[in-house]
Amino acid sequence: MTSSVLDDIDARPGSTTSLLRTLIGLYLRPLGGTISSGGLVGLAEDLGIPAARARTAITRLKKHGLLLAASGGYALNPAALPMLERGDRRIFAVRTMRAGDEWMLVSATIPETRRDLRHQLRRRLQFLGAGAVSAGLWILPGHLETEAEELLDELGARGFATLFSTADPRPAQPLAQAVTAWWDLEALRAEHEQFLASAAGLDLSAPFAAYVRLIDSWRVLPYIDPGLPSELLPADWPGTRSVATFTRLSERLAADALAHVRATAR
Known part of the structure; x- marks a missing residue:
């Protein structure tokens, strides 16, 4: 991986660039690494992104090294594969610490x-x-x-x-109190609540758009939330609900979303 390749840290969820980055990260590999210009712009339009705005964002993603120009369209930059594979591990295999873990x-x-x-x-x-x-x-x-x-x-x-x-870290105060100083739990809580609100607003009758937006709104959370043991977190911590919501919706939408991509991308 090269440092020039756009990473998750550089594209906050919800923006046109972020949605296209999520779309590319999800589907160019199953499509064999390439997609036509019309196919990519068409899928962007299925997400509610106008064609002109999509082309501007695609140019930005090429500049950042996620895409390369290819005959009739675009190819996934091989340098981006380690980043995408790391993202797969974080996004789809959320890990939570237990008491006694290192x-x-x-x-x-x-x-x-x-x-x-x-x-x-x-x-x-x-x-x-x-x-x-x-x-x-x-x-x-x-x-x-x-x-x-x-x-x-x-x-x-x-x-x-x-x-x-x-x-066995041993701060001067109880460990549950120390983690409130080491991490900004209120900011993490807000991120979880924002994700839950976004997930509740998805139109599940359009599986492709719903799934891409689900992944786009979720993908930063498994990075910034370390998955602390439950005994170190407030009793009303929303992280458990976030993981359950993501898992349920992902399982419901993923197959239909991929089928839509295969049927419409050329």
């Missing part, structure tokens, strides 16, 4: 001359689901170890970081 600590000391790298690392670790214990010290679920290593390598920050594993 945590990972990332301690990074970035030189003052590399403030750009410091900013990028902080931003990307937050998107990975990490919580900030203190300046330069991050905590995240142990099952994200590989993704954390890949991120450090990708940014060229591995030489500035030390990684630790522990099953």
Whole structure:
């Protein structure tokens, strides 16, 4: 993967660019990696995106490296495959920690001359689901170890970081209280509630559009929510409802949505 390829962190759900990025990520691989110009614009129109606006967004996605020009249309950039595969694992295989699971600590000391790298690392670790214990010290679920290593390598920050594993972090206050300082749980709650509201408003009689919008509104959540153990979260935490809602609707809509794409994309 190259850093120029548009990642989930760079396209917030609901925008034209985001919807097309979701459409491309879902369907170009099943279609063999290519799609005609008319086919892509036609599917965008099925999402309610006017053709002119769709073409502008497609140009933007080409610039970001997600698409390449191909004869009569577009091809998926091979450099985007690792990003899309990582997204598949996060979006469709949500993992939640249990009591006793391992945590990972990332301690990074970035030189003052590399403030750009410091900013990028902080931003990307937050998107990975990490919580900030203190300046330069991050905590995240142990099952994200590989993704954390890949991120450090990708940014060229591995030489500035030390990684630790522990099953028993011991902050000065109770762990359930500490996580409210390490993560912005209220912001995460708002993201879950926004997803639930979006899901409730889907028109299920149009499976293709509903499914793409479902994935588009969901795809950021499995990144930024680390899936903390339930005993560390408020009793009314909406994350459980979000996962159940996504799973139910995805199972209902996915097959019909793919059938629509295969029948209409040329």
